[in-house]
Amino acid sequence: MLILQCPCCGVEAEETEFAGGGQAHLTRETVGASEENFEAYLFMRENPKGVHFERWRHANGCGKWFHAARCTVTLEVFGTYSAQTTRPPNEICDKITARRPGWSLKDWGSGKFA
């Protein structure tokens, strides 16, 4: 059972209060996008064994979307942050590197943040 804190309303609760929304920081492609980018947006997903960034919704609470940084191997939650951002904030990345020495944002998202 994951325990997450909603950054929108501050409530800390068990995962049954939230709904997972899949990978975060997708680039939303639209008319005129290349086939490759459009396919990536719709279907291709990061599926890391380790640090991951995801969307969650506080479904049975304030109802708002937010982002979470989590490890898919230990289920450790490194932190949650606002969905109004296109990249994970530095303080979240610092928390991750503190727990996973050597990890870098470059490793995630097929080098998107390289």
Next chain:
Amino acid sequence: MKRYSAFAIAREASRYHTGWERAWRAPEPKKKYDVVIIGAGGHGLATAFHLGRNHGIRNVAIIEKGWLGGGNTGRNTTIIRSNYLQDPSAAIYEKSRSLYETLSQDINYNVMFSPRGVMMLAQTQHEIRGYLRTAHANALQGVKTEFIGPRRVKELCPIMNIDGPRYPVLGALWQARGGTARHDAVAWGYARACSDMGMDILQQTEVTAIRREGGKVACVTTTRGEIDCDKLGIVVAGHSGVLAEMAGFRLPIESVALQALVSEPIKPCMDVVVMANTVHGYMSQSDKGEMVIGGGTDGYNNYTQRGSFQHIEEPVRALVETFPIISRLKMLRQWGGIVDVTGDRSPILSKTPLENCFINCGWGTGGFKAIPGSGWGMAELMANGHSPLTEAFGLDRFREGRFIDESVAAGVAH
């Protein structure tokens, strides 16, 4: 290899069972193989088996990081059926089901295939319409299924309460020739047959990198050294994303946990498999008498082979309503597996952007039933470069919009 038979049992009984051979060898890795398969689950082993049996390719290694059959193949609830909706699915699942019928004879290993019948309950009007549609599609595909009414459901499974109150049983999609098989035996039987053909099964050997030369796959790095190969098959279910990254391409797949549980053994009370998709629960009785129960997947990426408790609680709560007699049962064990789920809930059997590297994955919550057929098709694809069985399941279908949408037929855990 000595054959298993009634005579062999009598012979060994008369000499205190001292003459049984090991079922498969534990060889040292060779420098090079014609084909390397990564993953000794059912699909990897069946692929190797059919490479040898159907195509005469026997210089093969199957590399497994843990023990063979220790992934999802040894963790599933063993339901076998072929009444999917789309034509390509019907073809590969029905091929598979029909191969299961003679599998024990083909590999001289009792996989305990039990075509006891699989019943998928319709508990809403919406489900009735869905299953009628599937039954009609199956009739056109030559897959024998029928839609049955609640009275017949009760006849086939008397312990069921069909009157609700919350989810009354309104009918069911019934495949009389579906059933179950012993999951471990499927892996062990294929492994024994592969080993007998001279193939090397390398357990406790993890692939850590895939090396290329001139755009082609050249070699895999393992925890027991480098192994060269002409062709490579990646068949690792939940770890497909990890291996695809090593091979330099991406997949439309996410890995999530799926759980199951069994009760204490009780006397025989149910001789069919029942799936209740609306409430995400399904149940059958094992030969030992345990009630085998499965539920839905977790909603987030996970590699831990552990799931969240509410996904155990929910199916059990719902099943108690439909099967009141299980309400006092104690549960013995609960476990999880990491399943590889695609956007259209159909598998991927495909060439990859890396030449001579093939992938078989995306079976998600429902690939046990597909093991023999998938092995047949995957072996053909790897040997000949194409296969009528796998044609529609290519990686390019997502870009081209040719989905094989089984989200309705496979909406629950398989």
